Structures are given as structure tokens and as C-alpha cells.
Amino acid sequence: MQGPFSTRRGAGLYLLAWLLLAIVFAGLIVAATGAAWTDGLLFTVPVTLLYACATGFSSYYLCRAYPLSERGAISVLLVFAVAAVVASVVWTALCIGWNHACAAIAMSAPLQAAIFGLGVILYALCAVAHYLALESGRARAAERRELEAALMAQDAELRMLRTQIDPHFLFNSLNSISALTSIDPARARDMTLRLADFFRYSLGLEAGRKVTLEAETALAMHFIAIEKVRFGARLNIEQAIDAGALGCLLPPMILQPLVENAVKHGIAHLTGGGTIRIAAQRAGSVLKIVVENDIDDDPPAVGGHGIGLASVRQRLAATYGHEAGIAWTREAHQFRVALSLPFQTTEIDPCAS
Known part of the structure; x- marks a missing residue:
């Protein structure tokens, strides 16, 4: 009626x-x-x-x-x-x-x-x-x-982000696994399982459903653990994440491009290797995340951070509007990316009437 x-x-x-x-x-x-x-x-x-x-x-x-x-x-x-x-x-x-x-x-x-x-x-x-x-x-x-269209756009962007995960990461990982099978089968098996877990988790993510910082950090650690097999002692990782920030919800794979950039455009160019530092803390109603990595004093002429950082900025804007932001700085020996976004522990449906 x-x-x-x-x-x-x-x-x-x-x-x-x-x-x-x-x-x-x-x-x-x-x-x-x-x-x-x-x-x-x-x-x-x-x-x-x-x-x-x-x-x-x-x-x-x-x-x-x-x-x-x-x-x-x-x-x-x-x-x-x-x-x-x-x-x-x-x-x-x-x-x-x-x-x-x-x-x-x-x-x-x-x-x-x-x-x-x-x-x-x-x-x-x-x-x-x-x-x-x-x-x-x-x-x-x-x-x-309009909200449904924005959600569909975010989902499409996440699918595109999955396809943009550095193909060399997969190829290099498979080559490393191949080399390890003859000299260290146990490490080859461990790397294979880590690689499978990484892609299984990333393919199961949904743009409309946020994940906790703890889960997002775990995915980044999977990525670093796989890369560490290739770089060995050249790749180091440091974490300083407050326990009170682990339950904060954030868009899935928001750290992935930052960590990948740190490896690809930072550590990979350092003969002696370097360190990636991930820090997160709650400041009232705001979650602050910092990803730092060592860089070469004389970086290559062709920059490669732009696409990944632009993608993160767009996703933050689509999810939080003006409530979130990203900034990055380059110093003599270090590249630093800082994120700020609302501290949320409860999922909010944007299409709820």
C-alpha cells in the first residue's frame, strides 16, 4: 500500500x-x-x-x-x-x-x-x-x-590495489623459494606458507569492512617476513605500537603500499641494508601512524613513492573526508610517512538510513 x-x-x-x-x-x-x-x-x-x-x-x-x-x-x-x-x-x-x-x-x-x-x-x-x-x-x-557508489568505487580501488602489489615481489619470492628448496627446504616451506597466507588474507578483504590495526600490522609483517628471506640481514623492522591503538578500525591494506614503498624504494637501494620503523599511538580521538625507512643519501633520479601515497590519500579521503590526512617528508637518511585518522572501534555502515 x-x-x-x-x-x-x-x-x-x-x-x-x-x-x-x-x-x-x-x-x-x-x-x-x-x-x-x-x-x-x-x-x-x-x-x-x-x-x-x-x-x-x-x-x-x-x-x-x-x-x-x-x-x-x-x-x-x-x-x-x-x-x-x-x-x-x-x-x-x-x-x-x-x-x-x-x-x-x-x-x-x-x-x-x-x-x-x-x-x-x-x-x-x-x-x-x-x-x-x-x-x-x-x-x-x-x-x-551516492554512498553506495562511493563504496563500490572504494571496492574497485581495493581490487586495483591488489593487482598493483609489486609483481616483482611475487616473482622474487618464487625465485627465492626455488633457490631455498635445494639448500634449506624448511625455510622454503615456511616462505611458501607465508606467501600463501599473505595472498589469502589480502584477497579476502572487503573495501566496505574495516580491519583492526592489529590485523593490518600482521599483514604488513607477513609481507616483510617474505621480503626478509630475500634481503636477509639487510632488512630490519622495528615496531612501536601502543596496545591501546591495536583495536582501532581502519581501511584494509592502508599500510601495505607504505611498507612496500619502504622496501622497494628504500631498503632495496641500500647496499648495507636499513630499517623500517612502524609506530602507532592514540591521541584522544585520533589515531596516528608513522612509517619510516632508511634511504640512500643520493636516491635514484626516478621517484616511485607517488602512486602508492596518492592511493592512500584518496582512500583516506573517500573513507573519512577531511577528518583524515597523510603527509610525508624526506630527510638526508630517512623517508617518513605520517597518517592521522579518526579513532574508531565500531564499524559504521555508511548506507544505513
Whole structure:
């Protein structure tokens, strides 16, 4: 069922509003005619509630048939003026007939005219209320579609991020596994399991569902453990993560591009190796994450941090808007990336109405 009775709650509130109008109408009748309150209510309540049903459905379907965004103002006013007059004439006739049947009040010509005018006003108010409700519904639907589109875009971006995980990482890992199978089968098996766990976890992530910082850090450690087989003692890792920050929720694979950049564009260019440092702490309602790595004093002419950092910035903006940010700095021996985002421990559905 559509219109004012589309839900029980809506129907109840609608009829309650009209019942209050019927009581006010009864008070005016009592004041104008001197009738008893019981006679006034006997006259007004039945006809008002019946008019509420007829007016509600009539004005609702006219509002649907004449949307303000598609029809001219003159045509809309003309249609509703005719509908209000016709409905009010019918209602006035109904009031006269009902009064003859129950003999509740003395129906005079001025009172009939007042009833007619009240009917026109009530019809107009009902039409305005329906227009407001329809426009509000369209606005909510448009907002929901926008949020769903943003979520789909985030999911597509996450899938693209998976495909952008450095192919050399996979090839080098497989080559390392191949080399280890003959000299250290146990390490080859361990690296194979780590590689499988890494891709199994990353492929199971959903853009619309956040993960804890603890899980995100664990994924980064899987990546580093695999790379450490290739780099050996050249690759070191340090962590300084507050226990109170581990439960914070954040977009999945938000650290992955940062750690991958640290390995690919930092440690890989250092003959003597270097250290990646991951720190995180809660500062009130904000989570701060810092990823640092040692770099060459004379870095290659071609930079490679731009795409990964831009991807992280876009994902933070899509998820948190202006509440999150990313900044990076390059010093003589170190590259530093700092993230700040809202501290959340409860998942929030962006499409919830």
C-alpha cells in the first residue's frame, strides 16, 4: 500500500494528526453554535477522519503525478486548486448529510461556507506535506545511491590495489623459494606458507569492512617476513605500537603500499641494508601512524613513492573526508610517512538510513 498508509506507524501518526484537527474543529463548532461538546465531537470526528483518508490518497497521487521538478508551477497550482475545491464541496455535502442524520448541531449558511473554506485549506496543507515527504524521500534515496557508489568505487580501488602489489615481489619470492628448496627446504616451506597466507588474507578483504590495526600490522609483517628471506640481514623492522591503538578500525591494506614503498624504494637501494620503523599511538580521538625507512643519501633520479601515497590519500579521503590526512617528508637518511585518522572501534555502515 502506498501513500499516507504505507506503514502502520505512518498511518497511526497521520490519523492522530487528523484526530487532533477534528477536536479543534469541534471546539470551533461549539464556540460558533453553542452546541454541547459531545454533539460537536459526534459531528466532526467521523467526517474529519473520512476526509483525511480521501484527501490523503487524492493529494498523494496528485503529488506523484505532478512532481515539482517536472511540472510548471502554474499547472500544479491549477490542478490542486480544482482538486481542493472539488474535495471541499464533497466534504461540505458530507457534513450536511451527516448532520441531518445525527441532528448534532444547527447548520447555518455561514457555517457551511466556513466548512468549505476549511476543507480547501486542509487539502492544500495535506498536499504540501506530501510534497515535502516525497522530496525528502528522493533526497535520502539520492544520498544512499551516492554512498553506495562511493563504496563500490572504494571496492574497485581495493581490487586495483591488489593487482598493483609489486609483481616483482611475487616473482622474487618464487625465485627465492626455488633457490631455498635445494639448500634449506624448511625455510622454503615456511616462505611458501607465508606467501600463501599473505595472498589469502589480502584477497579476502572487503573495501566496505574495516580491519583492526592489529590485523593490518600482521599483514604488513607477513609481507616483510617474505621480503626478509630475500634481503636477509639487510632488512630490519622495528615496531612501536601502543596496545591501546591495536583495536582501532581502519581501511584494509592502508599500510601495505607504505611498507612496500619502504622496501622497494628504500631498503632495496641500500647496499648495507636499513630499517623500517612502524609506530602507532592514540591521541584522544585520533589515531596516528608513522612509517619510516632508511634511504640512500643520493636516491635514484626516478621517484616511485607517488602512486602508492596518492592511493592512500584518496582512500583516506573517500573513507573519512577531511577528518583524515597523510603527509610525508624526506630527510638526508630517512623517508617518513605520517597518517592521522579518526579513532574508531565500531564499524559504521555508511548506507544505513
